[in-house]
Amino acid sequence: MRGEPEGFCEFVATRTGGLLRTAWMLTGDAHLAEDLLQAALARTWPHWHRIGEHPEAYVRRVMVRLQAAWWRRRWNGEVPTGELPEASAPDRYGEADERAVLAEALRGLPRRQRQVVVLRHYEDLPEREVAQILGVGVGTVKSQNAKGLRRLRAALAACERTEELR
Amino acid sequence: MSDDDLDRRLRALPPELPPHPDRFGRVRARVDRRRRGWAVAGAGGLAVAGLLVVQVAAGLSGPPRDDWAFAPRLDTSTTRSANGHPVGDAASFCPTLPGLPMDEPRPTGTRERLVPTGVPEQVVICAYGTRPLGAEGAPPVAGVREISAGLDRLGVDLAQRPPLPGNRPCPAVGGQSTSYRLRLSYPDGAIWVATEHDPGNCAPASNGTFEAVGFGEQAAAAYATGTWESTPPGTDPCAPPDAGSWRQWDAGRWGQHRAMVPLGAVEAAICPSADGDRVVQGDRLTRLTDALNELPVTDGPAVCGSAGKGVGTTYRLVFRYPIGPSVVVHVHPGCHPEVFNGNLTSPYAGDVVRVIEELLSG
Numbered sequence: 001m002r003g004e005p006e007g008f009c010e011f012v013a014t015r016t017g018g019l020l021r022t023a024w025m026l027t028g029d030a031h032l033a034e035d036l037l038q039a040a041l042a043r044t045w046p047h048w049h050r051i052g053e054h055p056e057a058y059v060r061r062v063m064v065r066l067q068a069a070w071w072r073r074r075w076n077g078e079v080p081t082g083e084l085p086e087a088s089a090p091d092r093y094g095e096a097d098e099r100a101v102l103a104e105a106l107r108g109l110p111r112r113q114r115q116v117v118v119l120r121h122y123e124d125l126p127e128r129e130v131a132q133i134l135g136v137g138v139g140t141v142k143s144q145n146a147k148g149l150r151r152l153r154a155a156l157a158a159c160e161r162t163e164e165l166r
Numbered sequence: 167m168s169d170d171d172l173d174r175r176l177r178a179l180p181p182e183l184p185p186h187p188d189r190f191g192r193v194r195a196r197v198d199r200r201r202r203g204w205a206v207a208g209a210g211g212l213a214v215a216g217l218l219v220v221q222v223a224a225g226l227s228g229p230p231r232d233d234w235a236f237a238p239r240l241d242t243s244t245t246r247s248a249n250g251h252p253v254g255d256a257a258s259f260c261p262t263l264p265g266l267p268m269d270e271p272r273p274t275g276t277r278e279r280l281v282p283t284g285v286p287e288q289v290v291i292c293a294y295g296t297r298p299l300g301a302e303g304a305p306p307v308a309g310v311r312e313i314s315a316g317l318d319r320l321g322v323d324l325a326q327r328p329p330l331p332g333n334r335p336c337p338a339v340g341g342q343s344t345s346y347r348l349r350l351s352y353p354d355g356a357i358w359v360a361t362e363h364d365p366g367n368c369a370p371a372s373n374g375t376f377e378a379v380g381f382g383e384q385a386a387a388a389y390a391t392g393t394w395e396s397t398p399p400g401t402d403p404c405a406p407p408d409a410g411s412w413r414q415w416d417a418g419r420w421g422q423h424r425a426m427v428p429l430g431a432v433e434a435a436i437c438p439s440a441d442g443d444r445v446v447q448g449d450r451l452t453r454l455t456d457a458l459n460e461l462p463v464t465d466g467p468a469v470c471g472s473a474g475k476g477v478g479t480t481y482r483l484v485f486r487y488p489i490g491p492s493v494v495v496h497v498h499p500g501c502h503p504e505v506f507n508g509n510l511t512s513p514y515a516g517d518v519v520r521v522i523e524e525l526l527s528g
Contacts, residue, residue, distance in 0.1 A: 004194065012190045021180040031503070031513040034186055035464045041189075042196035103179055121173045153167055156175075 005048040011055055012041060019059055025118040026067045028107035039066055060123065061133050064115055098159055105155035112136075113148035120145050199332055260292035263304040263345055266360050268374050273355040279420060280371055280378045281357060285321040286350040289313040293389045296342040305345065309389075313348075316394030323396055324350075324359065326420045326490040327378035330370045331509045332465060343369065346385040361385050379417040379508070396491075403484040403492070404437035419491045423465070423509040426458040427493055431485040436522060439480045446525055454483070457521040458495060461505055461512035481522055497522065 016037060023033035023040075040062040044055070051058045106114060112134070119130045120141070127145075131138045186192065261267050275282040290312050295305035313320065343364035350357050362369035363382030371380045388394050421428030433447045434454055446454060481497040495507045499519050503511035 004190075009190055012193060016189065017183075017185065020183050020185075024180045024183060025176075029462055029513065030181070030183055032462060032464055033183065034189075038186075038189060038192050038196060041193040045193065045197045098175070099179060102175055106176075106179070117176070121169075121176050122179075124173070149169075149172065152172065152176075156167065156172075 004045065008045060008048050015056060016041070016059075019056060019063065022060060022118065022123060023063055025106070025122050026063065026115065028103065036063055036067060060119075064119070064133055067115070068111065098156065101155050101159040102152065105152050109148050109151060112140075113144045113151075116141055116144040117148040117152070121149075196332075259290075260294075260307040260310055261347055261358065262307075263294055264360075266347070266372065266374050267349075267358050270357075271355040272357050273352040276357055276373055277375055279325050280327045280359060280373050280376055281321065281324040281350055282352055283321070283325045284352065285318045286352055288351040289317055289320060289394075290349045291385065291389050292347040292349075294345040294347075296344045308344075311389060311392055313388050313394055314392050316388075316396070319396040320388070320394035321350075322490040323384070323394070324371075324381070327371060327381065328418045328420050328509050329423050330377040330379055331423070344382070344386060346382065346389065348385065381417070403435040403486070404443045404482070417491065418508045419487065419493045422493050422507045426461060426463060426495060426505065426507050426510055426512065427455045427485050430487050431455060431493070432488055433486050435484040435486070436526060437482040437484065438522075438526065439482075442526055444526055450525055450528075453521055454518075454525060455485070457516065457518045458483075458505065461514070461516050461518065463510040463512050465510065481519075483522075 019040075020033055020037050023036040024030060027033050027036055037059075040059050043062050043066070044051070044059050047058075048055070106117070109117065115134060116130060119125050119133060120127065125133075127138050127141045131141045134141070273282045290310060292310045293308045295308050343362050345360070345362045348359045348361075350359065357373055359371060359373050361371040361380045361382050363386040367380070367383055369380045369382055371378045384395065419428060431451065433445055434451050436444045436446065436454075478499060480499070483495040483497065485493040485495065487493075493507060495505065497505050497515055497518055499515055503513045504515040505512040505518060
C-alpha cells in the first residue's frame with residue numbers, strides 16, 4: 001500500500017480529539033463515535049493533498065454525511081418521540097443529572113435536528129455553513145434548529161422542575 | 167434559558183473520551199480495505215465492460231453468438247474417475263489459480279450476494295493441490311467433479327452466506343490448505359466462486375465482486391462425496407463451538423450485517439454458559455429478537471475484551487430459520503462489545519440479559 005500523505009499522521013495524532021467529541025455528539029455513544037471518526041478519516045486520506053488549510057472542517061463534513069448514511073442503512077434503535085422518557089434513577093449531583101437529561105434529549109432528536117443543533121451550537125458554525133454541509137437551505141437549518149432547541153429546553157425544564165420538587 | 171446558556175451546556179456535554187491507542191493504524195487498515203474493494207470492483211467492472219464491447223462487436227460483425235449468450239451446461243461425463251475423483255480434462259476446464267473467471271454472462275444478483283438466490287442448474291467443483299500454509303506459487307488442478315445432489319441446499323447456503331466482516335480474527339493454525347473453485351450455472355448465466363479449506367477454517371469466499379465468509383470445509387466434503395450437506399449430522403445448537411476454530415458451519419446468514427437478528431426466525435435456542443438450555447418460539451421469540459434488534463450496532467466481528475467488570479454467565483443464542491443457515495448471537499455481559507453476531511457488534515447488551523433471564527426462568 002502507498003504511504004500516508006504528508007501531515008496526515010500528525011493530524012490524526014494531534015488534532016482529532018475535538019472531532020471525536022463532535023462524533024460523540026452526533027452518535028451519543030463512545031464506540032460508535034470512534035468508529036465514525038475512523039471511517040471519516042479513512043475517506044479523507046485519499047483526498048488529503050487537495051483539502052487545503054482546513055482539514056478538520058473537511059473531516060467534520062464527511063462525518064456528518066457518513067452518519068446520515070449509517071442512519072439510513074440501519075435502524076439504530078432510537079425512536080424520536082414527542083415526550084421524553086421518564087428519567088432513570090436521579091443522580092445526587094444536579095449537574096450530572098442535567099447532563100444526562102440533555103444527552104438523552106439530544107439522542108432523542110431526529111437525525112436532522114440533532115445534526116443542525118450539533119453543528120450550530122456545539123461547533124458554533126454559521127447557519128449558511130451548516131446548510132452547506134447538510135446540503136439543505138438556510139430556512140431548513142433555522143426551522144430544524146428551532147425545533148431541536150425547543151425540545152432540549154423542554155427536557156431541561158422538566159429536569160429542573162423535578163429538582164425543585166425534591 | 168438563553169441560547170448562550172444552552173450552548174454552554176451543550177459544549178460541556180461530551181464525556182472524557184480517551185484517545186484510541188492505535189487510531190492511525192485502524193484508519194490505515196480501513197483505507198487498505200477500501201482500496202482492495204475498489205480494485206476488485208474495478209477489475210469486475212472492466213471484465214463486464216470488456217464483455218459488453220465484445221458482445222456489441224460480435225453483434226455488429228456477424229450473426230448472434232447463441233453459443234455463449236447463456237452459460238452452457240458442462241458435460242462432465244468424461245471427467246470422473248472410477249473412484250469418484252475426476253482427473254480427465256480438469257486442467258483445461260478449471261481456472262489456474264489465483265484466477266477467477268469472470269468472462270461468462272453472470273446471473274443477476276451477484277453484487278450483494280455470493281450467488282443468486284435460487285437453485286443452480288449445475289454445480290461443478292475444481293480442487294487444487296494442497297500446499298503448506300504460506301507457501302507461494304499456484305498449486306496445480308487436482309481434479310473436477312459435478313456436485314449432483316443437494317443443489318437446493320447448496321443454492322440456499324451460498325446465497326445466504328453473510329458478507330465478510332472487516333478485521334475478522336483468524337486463529338494462527340499451521341498445516342496445509344486446499345483451494346476450491348465452484349462454477350454454478352443458472353438460467354441466465356454462470357458464476358465462479360472461490361474458497362479455500364484451511365486449517366483454521368478462516369479463508370474467505372469470493373465471486374470477484376462480493377466477499378463472504380468462506381465455506382472450505384463444506385467444499386471439501388462436497389468434493390469428496392459429490393453431495394452438498396448443509397449441516398453436520400447430529401449438530402446440537404447448544405454444543406460448544408470448536409475451540410480456536412472459525413466455525414464455517416456457524417458462519418451465519420445473509421442479513422446479519424444489517425440487523426442483529428434478520429427477519430424470519432422461527433425459533434431460538436438459548437444456550438447459557440451455565441446449565442439450562444431452552445428453546446423459545448412465538449411471542450417469547452419476538453421479545454428476544456426485538457430486544458436484540460433495538461441495540462445500537464456497528465460493523466465488525468468481535469473478540470471479547472474484558473471491560474474490567476468481570477464476565478459472568480454468557481449466552482449463545484441460535485436463531486433457526488425455515489430454510490438455510492442459522493444466526494448465532496453471542497451475549498457476553500461485561501465484555502467489550504457485549505453483543506455480537508459475526509458481522510455486527512453492540513457495545514452494550516441493554517435489556518437483552520434481563521429478557522434472556524426472564525425467558526429462561528419463565
